[in-house]
Amino acid sequence: MIKGRYDDENLKWIPLLIGLVLLIPFALKGMTFSYKYYIYILNTIGIYIILTVGLDLLSGYAGLISLGHAAFMAIGAYTSAILVDQAGLPFMFSLILSPLIAGCFGFIIGFPALRVSGMYLGLTTMGFGFIIRRLIIALREWTQGSAGLVVSPPNIFGFTIKGDWANYFLVWTLAVLVIIGARRIVKSKIGRAFMAIRDSEQAAEASGINLAKYKMFSFFISGSLAGLSGVLMAHTNHFISTDHFDSMLSIYFIIMVLVGGAGTVYGAVLGTLFIVLLDNLFVPELETLLHTMFSIESGEMESFIFGLVMFLFIIFQPTGLYGMWLKMRIYWKLFPFNPKQRFT
Amino acid sequence: MKRLMTIIISITMFSLIGCGGAAESPGVTENEILIGNVQDLSGPMKELGKILPAGSNLYFDYINDNGGVHGRKIRMLVEDAQYNPQKTVVAVKKLIEKEQVFCLYNVIGTSPVEAVRPLLAESEIPLIAPATQSGTMSDMSRPAAEYIFPTDTGYDIQASILIDYAKEIDENAVIGVIYQDDDYGENVLKGVEESEAEMGITVQKESFQRGATDFAGQVMNMMKGGCTHVIIAGIVKEPIIIMKTAEAMGYAPQFMGISPTMDHRVSLAAGTAGEGFISANFAPLWNSDDNVPKLYRELCEKADVPEAMMGMYHYYGFSTAIVLVEGLRRAGKKPTRKKLIRGMETFNNWDGAGIQPLTYNRNDHGGAEAVTLIQIKDGIQLPITDWIK
Numbered sequence: 127m128i129k130g131r132y133d134d135e136n137l138k139w140i141p142l143l144i145g146l147v148l149l150i151p152f153a154l155k156g157m158t159f160s161y162k163y164y165i166y167i168l169n170t171i172g173i174y175i176i177l178t179v180g181l182d183l184l185s186g187y188a189g190l191i192s193l194g195h196a197a198f199m200a201i202g203a204y205t206s207a208i209l210v211d212q213a214g215l216p217f218m219f220s221l222i223l224s225p226l227i228a229g230c231f232g233f234i235i236g237f238p239a240l241r242v243s244g245m246y247l248g249l250t251t252m253g254f255g256f257i258i259r260r261l262i263i264a265l266r267e268w269t270q271g272s273a274g275l276v277v278s279p280p281n282i283f284g285f286t287i288k289g290d291w292a293n294y295f296l297v298w299t300l301a302v303l304v305i306i307g308a309r310r311i312v313k314s315k316i317g318r319a320f321m322a323i324r325d326s327e328q329a330a331e332a333s334g335i336n337l338a339k340y341k342m343f344s345f346f347i348s349g350s351l352a353g354l355s356g357v358l359m360a361h362t363n364h365f366i367s368t369d370h371f372d373s374m375l376s377i378y379f380i381i382m383v384l385v386g387g388a389g390t391v392y393g394a395v396l397g398t399l400f401i402v403l404l405d406n407l408f409v410p411e412l413e414t415l416l417h418t419m420f421s422i423e424s425g426e427m428e429s430f431i432f433g434l435v436m437f438l439f440i441i442f443q444p445t446g447l448y449g450m451w452l453k454m455r456i457y458w459k460l461f462p463f464n465p466k467q468r469f470t
Numbered sequence: 471m472k473r474l475m476t477i478i479i480s481i482t483m484f485s486l487i488g489c490g491g492a493a494e495s496p497g498v499t500e501n502e503i504l505i506g507n508v509q510d511l512s513g514p515m516k517e518l519g520k521i522l523p524a525g526s527n528l529y530f531d532y533i534n535d536n537g538g539v540h541g542r543k544i545r546m547l548v549e550d551a552q553y554n555p556q557k558t559v560v561a562v563k564k565l566i567e568k569e570q571v572f573c574l575y576n577v578i579g580t581s582p583v584e585a586v587r588p589l590l591a592e593s594e595i596p597l598i599a600p601a602t603q604s605g606t607m608s609d610m611s612r613p614a615a616e617y618i619f620p621t622d623t624g625y626d627i628q629a630s631i632l633i634d635y636a637k638e639i640d641e642n643a644v645i646g647v648i649y650q651d652d653d654y655g656e657n658v659l660k661g662v663e664e665s666e667a668e669m670g671i672t673v674q675k676e677s678f679q680r681g682a683t684d685f686a687g688q689v690m691n692m693m694k695g696g697c698t699h700v701i702i703a704g705i706v707k708e709p710i711i712i713m714k715t716a717e718a719m720g721y722a723p724q725f726m727g728i729s730p731t732m733d734h735r736v737s738l739a740a741g742t743a744g745e746g747f748i749s750a751n752f753a754p755l756w757n758s759d760d761n762v763p764k765l766y767r768e769l770c771e772k773a774d775v776p777e778a779m780m781g782m783y784h785y786y787g788f789s790t791a792i793v794l795v796e797g798l799r800r801a802g803k804k805p806t807r808k809k810l811i812r813g814m815e816t817f818n819n820w821d822g823a824g825i826q827p828l829t830y831n832r833n834d835h836g837g838a839e840a841v842t843l844i845q846i847k848d849g850i851q852l853p854i855t856d857w858i859k
Contacts, residue, residue, distance in 0.1 A: 159567075162567045166563045166567075167560070263651060272651060272652045273653050274584050289592070363556070363588070364587075364588040364613075365555070365581075365584055365587065367581040370554075370555055370585075406564075429512060
C-alpha cells in the first residue's frame, strides 16, 4: 500500500541528503582550524532553510507574498524564550508549542490575504512586521523591550545542547525533517491545491478548492515553520532583540527564495545556501580583492553585489538556481542529441 | 553508488587528518598583535563606523612607529556588521575562529555586544572598550561580564546626573525625555525611572524610532506637557532636528543631551537653535589643553586628518586605543588573554587615556561613573562643571 503511494517518486535523495548533512561537519573539522566559524554559518543556513522552505510553500506554491516573515520568526523566538526561561516549560514542549503560536499569528494574517493580493498583501505583511516589533517593545515586562533577552541553551531530556557542534545536529535534524515534510506536502492534495490557487483563483474555486481554507492553511504552515526557525535561533544564539528581526531580514528571505527558484523546495534550500555563503564568504573575499584595486569603501560592496545578483537573476534566470540545475540535467541527459534552440 | 562511496571515503579521510587545537595565544606573533574590531560600515551608524577605527589607528600607528608594545606592532582588523546583533555574532565568530585575533576591541552597539556575550564566555576572549555606553556593560551579574572592560559612564547614570542637574538649577523644573526606542533608549529610561523613584517626580517620555527625521509630534507633546527641561537621547542628527523644530514652534526649553549628542557638529548645524544646549561628556574636550587632546591634535596634524573627521567620535577611537595599549603593556612580554584580563584589572584610578580615571578590579568592571557637562555658548562648546557622579 505504502509502496504503491511512493513508487512514483524518486526517494534516493533522502539518504543522500542525510549522509551529506552528517558528513559535512566532520569534513570541515578535518580541513580547517576555523571549522567552528563555518559550522556556525551552516547552523545559520539550517535555521534560515526552515524558514525559507516555509516561505516558499506560501509564496512559491500558494502565490501569496509575505514581506513580514522575520516577524513570525520573532514570535517563535520570543515565545519560546518566555515559555522556557520565564514559565519554566521544557524546551521540547516549547519546540512544538511556540511554532504553533507563530502559526496562529500566520492564520490571523491569512484573513486579509482572502481579500488583498500581490503588492497589497506584501505591504500588509510588512505592516504586520512593524506591529510585532512595537508589540515586543510594549510587552516590556516579559520581553525586556529593546534591551533584548538572554535565552538558555536547548535542554533535551536532561541533556543541554551547547556549542556550535551540538547545535549543528539539532538544527540540521529539524531542517532535513522540514525539507522532507515540505516535499511530501507539495506532492499531496494540499500542495496541488496551493498550486491551483497560485495559477488561477477562479479556476481553483471552480474545481471545488476551498480558497479561504487553503490560503489560511498556507499562512499557518509558513508561520509555524518561521516560528520554528525563531525558536532555534533564540536557543542556539542565546540572545535575541528586536534588532535581530528587522524588516530587511524579511526581504533577504524573499531574495533567497527567488534566487533559488520560487515554487521548488530545493530552490529555497539552494537559494538560502547561495545567499548566506555569498554574504559571509564570497563578498568579503571579493571586497578585499577589489579593495586593493579600487578605493571602494568597505561595506558598500555588499549592497552592490546583492543588488546585482537580484537584478541578473530576475532578468536572465527567472527560474532560479534550481531551474538552472534542471536545465543542465536535461541537457546532459539528451547529450549529444539535445535540440539547440532549447538552451539558447 | 561507487562514486558516492569514493566521495564519502575521501571526506572521511579528510576529517581524520584533522589536527589539534590552536596556538597558545592566538593573534600574537613575534612582532605583531592582532586585534579584532566590529563596526557599522554600511548600516544606520555608518558615519561612526569609519570615524572610530580611524581614530584608533591614529594612535596604533603612533605606537607602532615608536616600537610597538613590547616590540610587537598592533594590527587591527575591522569587520562590518551593520549595527545588527546577528551579523555582529557572525563577525565576532569570524574574528575569533578564522582570523584568530588576540582580543576584541570597540565592538559597536549595545544589543550587538549583548549578542556576543556567549562567544566571549566560550572563547574566554576579552572585549576592551565596547563602543557603547550602556550601563549593562558594567553589570557584573550579566553573562561574560568578567571579559568586558567598558570605558564610559553608563547612559542610565548620565540620565540620572542630567535630571539631578536640572533640578539643581531649577527647583520647579518639569522634565521630559525624548529617547530612541532601542537598546540605547532602554538604558536611558532605566536611569530616568530610577530618578523618578528616588526624587518622587514624573518625567514625560516620548520615543522615536532609530533613523527618524521628523520630531514634530514629540516636540509638540513636550510643549503640551509644559516641560521646561528636555533631555534628548539621540545621536547627532536628532538633537539638531529636535532643537530646530522647537525653535520653529516657538518653544524654548533648556535642552540637554546624553553623551552621544556631545559631538561638535551639533553646535555647528543647530545654529541659534542649539544655543545653550547642555550635553554630558565622559572625557575632556578633544580641543582642550589637556595632555592627551594635545597629543591627539598633534598627531592629527601630522597625519593630515581632514577637519571634518576630527571631533568627539574620532577622539573616542583614539582614547580607547590608549586604554587598550596600556592593557596590552600590563599583560607583559608574553601576553595571553588571561594576562590581558589580569592586566586590565590592575587599573586603579588610571588617567592616562585622556578620559576620566578608570578603575577595574576582579569584582568591578565599572570603569567610570562620572561626566562633565558641556554647554554651547556662542556656538562654542565649553565645560560648565567639573566631574559629577
